Amino acid sequence: MxxxxxxxxxxxxxxxxxxxxxxxxxxxxxxxxxxxxxxxxxxxxxxxxxxxxxxxxxxxxxxxxxxxxxxxxxxxxxxxxxxxxxxxxxxxxxxxxxxxxTAPAGTRLLIIEFGAGFNTPGVIRWPGEHLTRRIPHARLVRVNPTHPETPADLAGRTLSARVGADDLLDALTVPHPAPDPTVAP
Ligand SMILES: [Zn+2]
Incomplete structure (x- = not known):
């Protein structure tokens, strides 16, 4: 979405x-x-x-x-x-x-939200929070450099990352190992 x-x-x-x-x-x-x-x-x-x-x-x-x-x-x-x-x-x-x-009871849903601030919060940000409330085992990861705050009632079920999506993805990228010169391509 x-x-x-x-x-x-x-x-x-x-x-x-x-x-x-x-x-x-x-x-x-x-x-x-x-x-x-x-x-x-x-x-x-x-x-x-x-x-x-x-x-x-x-x-x-x-x-x-x-x-x-x-x-x-x-x-x-x-x-x-x-x-x-x-x-x-x-x-x-x-x-x-x-x-x-159709998610069965006990479903563990992970919502990862990138860059959804307060310009149009009703489109992504608030629906993600509502969904987290509705599904007891849901977790919300909010990646946002300026508005990473999460609702107090969801404490313990959210993770805030005050960072831009591109920087976070760069940081998570596992570097490819350097080619081994002794192995033929
Ligand atoms: Zn017309």
């Missing part, structure tokens, strides 16, 4: 249908109205705009992007406001909830 909207999990080998992205996806665009719950691949649109973009003036020639369904205004399919079309993301969220709902 991620608040990122850059599709980098999927582009880096995670199965796209196993990544819940409740905040949307820059790779899709939607009708601003919206007249339809359908979203559209933004790649052709971006390619057209880039081709029509004049870096000297910043102007884009040609017609503005419009909704393929109603012809109205469009926007990137991320959670900007109440018009956000979340339909494409709900199935992955339901699969996550179903999976959590």
């Amino acid at each position: 991620t608040s990122n909207v850059d599709a980098l999990f999927a582009r880096n080998g995670f199965a796209a249908d196993r990544v819940f992205t409740p905040q949307g996806d820059y790779g899709r665009y939607q009708c601003t109205t919206p007249c339809t719950p359908t979203t559209f691949d933004s790649r052709p649109l971006v390619a057209r705009l880039l081709a029509a973009y004049d870096p000297a003036t910043g102007a884009v020639a040609g017609p503005l992007p419009s909704c393929p369904n109603c012809g109205g205004e469009v926007e990137i399919n991320v959670r900007i406001g109440p018009e956000f079309v979340d339909a494409p993301y709900l199935p992955a969220g339901r699969r996550l909830q179903d999976w959590l709902g």
